Amino acid sequence: MNRISKLLFLFIFCFFLVLPSVSADVQRVYDQAGILSDEEVAALEKKAADLFKKWETDFIVITTESTEGLPIMKYMQNFTDQLAKEFNRKKDNMAVITLDMGDRWVDLAGFGRAETYLPDSRLDMIRGEITPSLSAGNYYEAFDLFFDFGDEYLDKHPNIFFNTFFQLALSLGLAGAIVFFMAYTSGGRVTVTSRTYLDESNTKIIDKHDIYLRKTVTRKRKPSSKSGGGGGGISGGGRSHSGSRGRF
Amino acid sequence: MAFDAETGKLTCGSCGRQDNIEDFSDEFIETVFDEDEAKEYQCENCGAVIVTDGDTTATTCSFCASPVVLADRLSGILAPSLVIPFTITKKQAEEAFIKWCRKGLLTPKGFMSADRIKKITGIYVPFWLYDLKNDAEVKAIGTRVRTYTRGDYIYTETKYYDVYRKLRVDFCQVPVDASQKMDDKLMDKLEPFHYNELKDFKTPYLAGYIAEKYNYDANELFPRVKEKMSGPLNDYIRSTMSGYSSIQFKQKDIQTAKKKSLYTLLPVWMVYYDFEQSEHTFAMNGQTGKVVGKPPLSKGKIAAWFGGIAGGSFLIMKIISFIVTGGVF
Numbered sequence: 001m002n003r004i005s006k007l008l009f010l011f012i013f014c015f016f017l018v019l020p021s022v023s024a025d026v027q028r029v030y031d032q033a034g035i036l037s038d039e040e041v042a043a044l045e046k047k048a049a050d051l052f053k054k055w056e057t058d059f060i061v062i063t064t065e066s067t068e069g070l071p072i073m074k075y076m077q078n079f080t081d082q083l084a085k086e087f088n089r090k091k092d093n094m095a096v097i098t099l100d101m102g103d104r105w106v107d108l109a110g111f112g113r114a115e116t117y118l119p120d121s122r123l124d125m126i127r128g129e130i131t132p133s134l135s136a137g138n139y140y141e142a143f144d145l146f147f148d149f150g151d152e153y154l155d156k157h158p159n160i161f162f163n164t165f166f167q168l169a170l171s172l173g174l175a176g177a178i179v180f181f182m183a184y185t186s187g188g189r190v191t192v193t194s195r196t197y198l199d200e201s202n203t204k205i206i207d208k209h210d211i212y213l214r215k216t217v218t219r220k221r222k223p224s225s226k227s228g229g230g231g232g233g234i235s236g237g238g239r240s241h242s243g244s245r246g247r248f
Numbered sequence: 249m250a251f252d253a254e255t256g257k258l259t260c261g262s263c264g265r266q267d268n269i270e271d272f273s274d275e276f277i278e279t280v281f282d283e284d285e286a287k288e289y290q291c292e293n294c295g296a297v298i299v300t301d302g303d304t305t306a307t308t309c310s311f312c313a314s315p316v317v318l319a320d321r322l323s324g325i326l327a328p329s330l331v332i333p334f335t336i337t338k339k340q341a342e343e344a345f346i347k348w349c350r351k352g353l354l355t356p357k358g359f360m361s362a363d364r365i366k367k368i369t370g371i372y373v374p375f376w377l378y379d380l381k382n383d384a385e386v387k388a389i390g391t392r393v394r395t396y397t398r399g400d401y402i403y404t405e406t407k408y409y410d411v412y413r414k415l416r417v418d419f420c421q422v423p424v425d426a427s428q429k430m431d432d433k434l435m436d437k438l439e440p441f442h443y444n445e446l447k448d449f450k451t452p453y454l455a456g457y458i459a460e461k462y463n464y465d466a467n468e469l470f471p472r473v474k475e476k477m478s479g480p481l482n483d484y485i486r487s488t489m490s491g492y493s494s495i496q497f498k499q500k501d502i503q504t505a506k507k508k509s510l511y512t513l514l515p516v517w518m519v520y521y522d523f524e525q526s527e528h529t530f531a532m533n534g535q536t537g538k539v540v541g542k543p544p545l546s547k548g549k550i551a552a553w554f555g556g557i558a559g560g561s562f563l564i565m566k567i568i569s570f571i572v573t574g575g576v577f
Contacts, residue, residue: 157569161569167562167566170561170565175553175558176554179354179554182353183354186542187437187541188437188540190437191439191538197419197422197480198480199379199419202416204416205414208413209412210411211409211410212408213410214407216406217406219403221401222400
């Protein structure tokens with residue numbers, strides 16, 4: 001009896017030890033500029049918590065009246081360095097949207113898994129989609145849209161090779177080609193080459209010339225890899241990230 | 249007495265006597281008859297009357313099974329110049345064919361056992377071996393493309409050249425099958441034959457085998473050999489123009505002449521195989537053992553291979569993504 005109660009106690013103790021880290025959630029929406037209603041903050045927190053469960057990635061919203069003289073990227077880096085320390089995750093996966101209401105700048109960033117799945121190009125695209133809402137003052141709608149895009153893209157590796165449908169099509173194509181080749185060659189293959197019957201001793205070049213006539217040169221601009229607000233970077237805390245930023 | 253593929257000698261199956269064929273006299277092919285004159289022959293062994301079709305030059309007596317060589321169809325303009333004797337015996341041919349059937353990855357299971365070989369026949373198929381001389385004069389525009397980067401621009405520089413070649417391209421001993429009965433594509437796939445075993449023709453090589461005379465003479469088949477060698481000829485011409493990114497031919501004058509054409513008998517084992525109420529015909533190179541011919545294909549095996557390869561490669565790709573992307577699909 002005594003042993004059972006001890007075990008029970010141990011079990012309950014462990015349960016409470018584990019429980020807080022599962023249920024007690026972190027804050028992900030930092031509306032310092034006060035542009036969202038309480039209901040909107042609660043809705044975004046709920047959605048961010050769901051997305052974390054799904055992707056192990058923290059979707060962070062930061063709004064501020066002022067970046068204290070720092071460029072918005074630097075401000076975001078300092079802010080999230082602090083958060084990363086606080087969260088103390090095994091994997092530092094973050095998708096961050098930062099609004100500077102003073103200068104009206106928006107910054108999107110992806111850390112860890114989100115850096116791979118939300119590279120500069122995708123963030124540029126997402127920023128293009130949400131900027132009209134931000135300009136119109138529909139901040140909640142813009143954040144919600146950012147969460148939706150993040151959810152969608154975290155499912156699709158930017159390299160097409162990791163796309164399930166692409167893999168399926170590739171393996172079916174490969175199998176088809178191999179089996180077709182097997183069926184085609186089942187009746188025996190031609191094994192003589194172009195040189196089999198060539199009489200090397202009598203074959204020769206009697207006369208030849210190669211005269212230079214003219215040349216043409218065409219040029220095209222190098223495709224610039226960075227457009228708009230210029231990509232990602234590395235934070236003061238040594239965390240590398242993808243990024244896209246611009247005015248709204 | 250019949251030709252023995254293992255020793256290359258004329259051998260008597262009963263007493264074991266062996267005659268060297270190279271020393272054999274040509275007396276049998278001295279007499280000249282009109283080629284269509286006789287279709288009935290008398291077996292020298294048992295005296296029975298043998299009826300052959302118009303193309304046969306060697307066969308076996310259907311009564312006593314002794315070899316019959318129809319000398320009149322191997323003389324005059326019909327006299328072969330060269331022959332490659334069989335080096336694969338009937339038994340070896342059968343074994344090689346069974347082995348080949350077992351290797352078939354898409355053939356039905358019942359076919360792979362190769363237990364329904366209906367007939368296996370050694371045939372000397374008439375071929376013409378052509379020596380060809382090609383005089384080619386070619387004019388073309390060649391380009392060399394170079395790309396480089398200066399500042400913010402990528403430059404593509406294309407240089408044009410006037411390319412001229414005057415060539416002599418010879419081919420030797422190109423085989424073209426001269427029998428109407430044989431499928432040209434099948435015979436082309438039987439190549440290559442090794443010419444170091446070419447022998448001057450003597451009738452005893454044919455003993456015990458079936459042989460055919462040619463249906464098309466060397467001039468009639470000249471267009472076919474020209475067509476057959478046009479690929480290799482163009483490959484050679486292109487190979488003399490190395491270093492160009494692209495070649496656009498402006499003018500191509502090719503004169504092909506026949507230097508020599510030799511009437512040659514090449515050894516082929518024909519295998520007739522009954523499978524599911526239909527007969528399948530295969531040919532085997534009687535010198536190298538290479539088998540050609542369309543085997544039946546099993547739908548089940550095709551589906552299994554397709555499914556296996558598709559499933560396997562899909563799984564491998566998934567595993568790679570799993571490792572690279574860190575565990576989440």
